[in-house]
Amino acid sequence: MIEFLRRLFGQSGSSATAKERLRLVLMTDHLELAPEMIEKLKADLVDVISRHVEVDRDRIEVNFERQDTALALLANIPIISVNRPNGNGRHGNGSNGGAPVEPVSETAPAGAVVEDAVAVEAPAPKKKAAADATPPVRKRRRRKKHAAASAAAAPTPT
């Protein structure tokens, strides 16, 4: 009853606001205090993406941006080349157990040079999502070419 009246008079507790602000501010604080973690994240991100496409390691930008109710990870990763798909594409980009991956290099066919970016974004709620919509990390890739792994990128799992 009291709750109902409260809602009726527009009194929603400010403690909820406090909680939300606190959560966000601490996330940004923690990121600010951990630059080495961001570097590591950057490197990991590039390693994962490099399994599929060749990226320009020198021009990668990773930023955290506060959006109204969430913290977003924004990565801008220029792609140098994408391998020609061989066979029926969708499989066999073997995850090679976390070992560092050589980025695809000269072997890329000339025609496949693409200058585009892979954008990885975390939660921004309003963005229409790709597959797994569960917060806090949602990934959406523009121009996701599932190039089957080249010999250099990953050993074929056969």
Next chain:
Amino acid sequence: MHQTQAVEHETEAAAPARRLGRAIVLTSGKGGVGKTTTTANLGTALASRGVKVVLVDADVGLRNLDILLGLESRVKHHLLDVLEERATLDDALVPSKHGDTLYLLAAAQSREKDDVETEKMKALIETLRERFDYVLIDCPAGIELGFKNAVAGADEAIVVCTPEVSAVRDVDRVVGLLGNRFRPQLVINRLRPALVRKGKMLSVEDVNAILRLPLLGVIADEPDIIVTTNRGEPLALRRENPTGAAYHAIAARVAGEDVPAPMPPLSKPSFMERVSSFLGGKRA
């Protein structure tokens, strides 16, 4: 409940020769959350258990602990006098008016925090640990040299936090700076149960969902605290007062006793409260 029995309280960092007392720093990052009040009350409550307690005011330049204990007129020498060997420790230790096992080492008022040498401070705390069961260090606000000096000699920390965004954020930062060595424990101060109930103040759960620290206890925001501060008589002297009792429970927990963390009751709203919240409670 006197010295002999009290000395039996185990301290983990025991030196082989003589058991050293525990050096606990009370800190918070943010100012005005009640570090000094907590130090005075916790010290008073611990001393009433019969153990020897010294309260060290490390807030050089802004001495206050003497006021809360009502000892301001008795301070003749201070921390820096001892550190710079102008006075002996015995000259500088001020016995409390209440209980004969509580002492104060006041801060210098006319000096600055940067005047304290970290190594000397460390050595002094070590000396105090040889003589007292508890050395409570009242840390200045901030995370600069004053904080570092206050923390230098301590081996445990109690962080004091109010249910406010800024205070929680600062405690989070301080806990990060302290690292694992101090095993920080939490006192939530100035909680206003009526506001928590109405959803206008962060609750104990809200605060500790973020800080995730062992909770020593929760102290309500109470007019009695102000009154006792005015008089220079810590509320912990009055066990019959709920807040005074809460400090005793916290002291018991600090001493390792298995008693529940004191928590002000979030009692049901009174009829008048309902009426006023109905009429005037639009502003959250």
